Every structure is written in structure tokens, then in C-alpha cells.
Amino acid sequence: MYSPTGLIQFSKYTLVLVILGLCAACAEDTAQSRLEQVKKRGFLTCGIWPGIPGFSSVDDNGRYQGIDIEVCRAMSAAIFGNPDSVNYVTAKSVEQLHYDDELDIVSRRITWSLSRSAENRLIFGPVIFYDGQGFLVPKRLGIESIEQMAGSSVCVQSVENHAATLATYSIANDLNITGVPIDNNEDVNFFFKTGRCIAYSADVSLLGAAKLELGENPEDFIILPKMISKEPLAPLVRMDDDQFFEILRWTIFAMIAAEEFGITSKNIDSMLENKSLEIRLLLGVVPGNGSALGLNENWAYKVIKNIGNYGEMFDRNIGSDSDIKLERGINKSWDKGGLMFAPRLR
Numbered sequence: 001m002y003s004p005t006g007l008i009q010f011s012k013y014t015l016v017l018v019i020l021g022l023c024a025a026c027a028e029d030t031a032q033s034r035l036e037q038v039k040k041r042g043f044l045t046c047g048i049w050p051g052i053p054g055f056s057s058v059d060d061n062g063r064y065q066g067i068d069i070e071v072c073r074a075m076s077a078a079i080f081g082n083p084d085s086v087n088y089v090t091a092k093s094v095e096q097l098h099y100d101d102e103l104d105i106v107s108r109r110i111t112w113s114l115s116r117s118a119e120n121r122l123i124f125g126p127v128i129f130y131d132g133q134g135f136l137v138p139k140r141l142g143i144e145s146i147e148q149m150a151g152s153s154v155c156v157q158s159v160e161n162h163a164a165t166l167a168t169y170s171i172a173n174d175l176n177i178t179g180v181p182i183d184n185n186e187d188v189n190f191f192f193k194t195g196r197c198i199a200y201s202a203d204v205s206l207l208g209a210a211k212l213e214l215g216e217n218p219e220d221f222i223i224l225p226k227m228i229s230k231e232p233l234a235p236l237v238r239m240d241d242d243q244f245f246e247i248l249r250w251t252i253f254a255m256i257a258a259e260e261f262g263i264t265s266k267n268i269d270s271m272l273e274n275k276s277l278e279i280r281l282l283l284g285v286v287p288g289n290g291s292a293l294g295l296n297e298n299w300a301y302k303v304i305k306n307i308g309n310y311g312e313m314f315d316r317n318i319g320s321d322s323d324i325k326l327e328r329g330i331n332k333s334w335d336k337g338g339l340m341f342a343p344r345l346r
Helices: 004-031 034-041 067-080 095-099 114-118 162-172 185-194 204-213 242-261 277-282 289-293 299-307 310-317
Strands: 044-048 086-090 122-124 129-131 133-138 153-157 178-182 199-203 221-223 231-233 236-238
Touching (some): 034 044, 034 067, 067 086, 067 310, 129 204, 178 185, 185 204, 204 221, 236 242, 242 277, 289 299
Parallel strands (some): 044 086
Antiparallel strands (some): 122 236, 129 231, 133 199
């Protein structure tokens, strides 16, 4: 016999079960680690800021390239075994990582600072480039040091704090340098030609890109070796997932360590027979590091095979093998007088 009351009771029970099932599914999804979410999704979502040659730009074939891009590709290689499982999205600010849960990592030429980290509950990975405010000068002027620019006018970016840094340095060293605010490289080119400026001051990472846009020959300009500020650039992830942070950290450390050990993308297969315990641990011949990170034991092998060591990455994008041709400077390995070093991978 048809019973409206029974139907209502049945419907109530069904509704409760559906709600409980949905809640369980939500809880299960919430409980998933970032690594589990990335694996389930099938790709890494990386926030970048395109338009900076050497760090993040698009080549003639529509492929992303640059050091910031290489970090994302290295993470993909560590997690999936290949470097191409990456979805690139434009990250307009580091804060976007805080409120956009689809983002896994931001790699976009960001300076490591207390406020960016603490205020947004974000954590920086290892430094991938020790940047700083420097000076680009026409080679024809024969300028080799900042002191030679005393009493002169220097073009300086108007959208950053470079003008204040330049003024502070000039006053502290009694150089009487006048900063001339500019908005783009076209202004710099014009002021160079008219003699309004004898140099251009900005972060070295930007000066390298500027060399490609000023004049017809990048070799007509040099970047002075001295920097007047420190701007350590590093990628970021959220503070709420220690495992994912460790993967980012050790992925970069693996490339730095590989350079120290003499491991390259070309000789890595022969290095599998090396007797060094640290090299064997790094490449996964001796297990342990992979399981500690929740990855396959050959995770670092995949990173180095596909991306190369830190030196290869540097040279390919902004160093000797690129059009930018920046000197390694303080970005050399620690055993060559630089700041790049990795803790022990064991």
C-alpha cells in the first residue's frame, strides 16, 4: 500500500546518506596532500610572469623558456618522470598562491623577503639566482667601475625601488650620481644616444634582458661586476604542506649538487657506476631519498637527465650559451667561490 509518510521518511534517510557521502568525499579531498592532488590531476600548475628573457618568456615556437620555467619543469620531472607535465598560468602576484588553490608553485623572479613569506603564509625554496641592482654601460665609454660614474647621470627604473637604492648608495659613497627615471628600454636607448645617461641601473636579471633590446649588438654593452643591493630570487609554495616544500627544495638542491659532483645531463648514465655513496644516493642507485620524499628513487636522475645540473641551466638561459651571456659571479658553486651549495643528500 502506498504510504506518503514512508516515502518522506525514506527520502529523509536518502538525503542524509547523500549529504554524508558528499561530506566524506570533501573530507577525503581536503585530506589529500599537495603531491597526491598533483598526481591525481596529472600535471603541475605553475604560476609564472612571462616577458623576462632568460627567466620566463615564450620562444618562436610558442614554448615557455627561462630559469623560472626550468624550475617548474624540474619539479615535473621529479614527480612524473618527465619535465612536460606542467600547466603554466600567469601569476600577477605572489599573493595569488595564497588564495588560488589550483596553483601548486609560483616561480616568477621573486625576491625572498620576510613580508612576502610571513604575511601570506608562503615559504621560499632555495635561491635559484642571487640577483642585485647593478649597472649596464655602453662598452665604448670604457667604464669599468661605479666610481668612474661620479657626478654623472644614470638611467634608473621608475617602477621599482631602484632610484632610492641608487640615491642611498651615491650619498653613502659621495658619488653625486643623478638618477634619471625611465619607464622602458626604449627610453634608455634614447638617453644613451643623446648622452643624457651614461649607464642604466636595475636588477642584473633585467639588465641581461635589456642587452638584447638596446642597439643591434648585445656585445656593445657590459654589465659591471659590482651590485649595490641583494635580491635573492626563489620560487614559493604554501606553508601548509611540508612534503611538497621538501620536494621543491631537494629538486633544486639536486641540480646544485649535481654540478658540484660533476654530473651533467650528458654523462649522468655513466655516473650510475660511480663509487661515491652520495652520488649513488642522489641518482637512486642506493635507495632511500626517493621514499623519504614520496617519490620514485630515480627522481633526481630524471631531473638531471632532463634539465641538467644548475650550471647547465644557468648557461643555457642567461649564461655563456645564451644571447644574454651573464657572468656566473656569486652564482657559482661554493667550491668555485660562489654562493650555490646543497646540503648533503643522504
